[in-house]
Amino acid sequence: MKERQSWRDVRDQIQARLLNGTYAMGDRLPRDEDIAAELGCARSTVQRAMQDLADAGRIDRRRKGGTQVKHSPVTRATFDIPLIRAEVEAKGARYAYRLLSRDLGLPPPTVAASMELPTTAQALHVRALHLADTRPYVLEDRWINPETVPEILSVDLAAISANEWLVRNRPYSRFDLAFCALRAGPEEADLLQIPVGEALFVTDRTTWLGAASITLVRQIAVPGYRIATRS
Amino acid sequence: MKERQSWRDVRDQIQARLLNGTYAMGDRLPRDEDIAAELGCARSTVQRAMQDLADAGRIDRRRKGGTQVKHSPVTRATFDIPLIRAEVEAKGARYAYRLLSRDLGLPPPTVAASMELPTTAQALHVRALHLADTRPYVLEDRWINPETVPEILSVDLAAISANEWLVRNRPYSRFDLAFCALRAGPEEADLLQIPVGEALFVTDRTTWLGAASITLVRQIAVPGYRIATRS
DNA sequence: ATTATTAATATGTCGCTACATAATATTGTC
DNA sequence: GACAATATTATGTAGCGACATATTAATAAT
Secondary structure, eight states: OOSSOOHHHHHHHHHHHHHHTSSOTTOBOOOHHHHHHHHTSOHHHHHHHHHHHHHTTSEEEETTTEEEEOSSOEEEEEEEEEOHHHHHHHTTOOEEEEEEEEEEEOOOHHHHHHTTOOTTOOEEEEEEEEEETTEEEEEEEEEEOTTTOGGGGGSOTTTSOHHHHHHHHSOOSEEEEEEEEEEOOHHHHHHHTOOTTOEEEEEEEEEEETTEEEEEEEEEEOTTOEEEOOO | OOSSOOHHHHHHHHHHHHHHTSSOTTOBOOOHHHHHHHHTSOHHHHHHHHHHHHHTTSEEEETTTEEEEOSSOEEEEEEEEEOHHHHHHHTTOOEEEEEEEEEEEOOOHHHHHHTTOOTTOOEEEEEEEEEETTEEEEEEEEEEOTTTOGGGGGSOTTTSOHHHHHHHHSOOSEEEEEEEEEEOOHHHHHHHTOOTTOEEEEEEEEEEETTEEEEEEEEEEOTTOEEEOOO
């Protein structure tokens, strides 16, 4: 028998009880101190285990309120989304980047709203293509807030993708991300060299530095693109 | 001036240094003990802060090896994917479920492989439609491993969706999840009541209980479906 | 019976000690 | 110089005490 219970041992035992119905949805769990006594470990060990389960979305924790099994279960999935260049190179393909257009102008109202820009504020509009072994891979449509990154105005975006420059020079503190599907119209079809009407996987991402938006980008991947949870 | 630094204070200071380039990609950070001395707190406080940054994918931690800023930055995004019923009801719509078909049979080789089933093993094949305000919302195609959940064979899947039954009666210990886009063929178009050729958002999920697969499901959402990170 | 106030409580956190362990550096041997 | 063995080290962890705090329960006042 083990000398001491590790926090992972404790977590696994709690999880087993969640799985076998000992603790059912909505149930209140025993106090940390009681679980510690039962399992023969310290309260801090139980707390570390519970932190992990809470981070995984299985339980809710409240001071004085105690621990409760979540009522409405969700699947909490984590994705690691790499730089497109890293993704392409990880496939064993050669990465290339092509700037399609770059101009300073008023973003559409929906973009301005998402980036929390004043309606009169200009942003840098950059459209580009990422290629894998000379074939189009991801088409990107991006708006960059020059208030947050004024230096971007003097970057040669023909030589380096905006994303790579931003990651290197102006990392974000938080981001919003969404996925959806898009039917390829004539423009997407032309740029990605695919038939009109194909189903395309879309990633919309807005990054922030504190309360200020940095960039809003829509990335449209070629047909067949697939993103999976990290394992 | 604050009496004591909290672990969140410490984390925010480290993150600020990650953002402003004090600690650049690939850099090795000072030892936890040195950071603790500098910031006037305990080593365990620094460790708690670092745990958070590591969980967020910003740094790599190794015993003796020290702490390093990740070389290849990724966007680590977490999604909470609710039960379809909860999602529909959260939209203020009325949820309904319709069983389309149910039979026990040999799954296709790709499904058997993904579920790590022997090639001769049968699985329960269930196809169903989830509706929002009587309109099709999500079409699902599911295989269930009767070895892992023999009880499923006696469940009336016309009355309750397989997913809801499984979540209630046989929760999983881990899962694999992937997203992609699909062009609507005649079957999807017919069942979802949309034109052929629409772009559809697809969620593929396999759940596991230990080493045994529970279910593999493909969920195809109506055009316009969008999933976003939790905020 | 209702509302306000106060008390109690279960989790959250900080710091500390001691020990564990994975990884790296140094030393010894051939 | 290469390899093995050993030492060192920076992070990881268990436990403990003390205190903080958000929440719930009990009590007091009306």
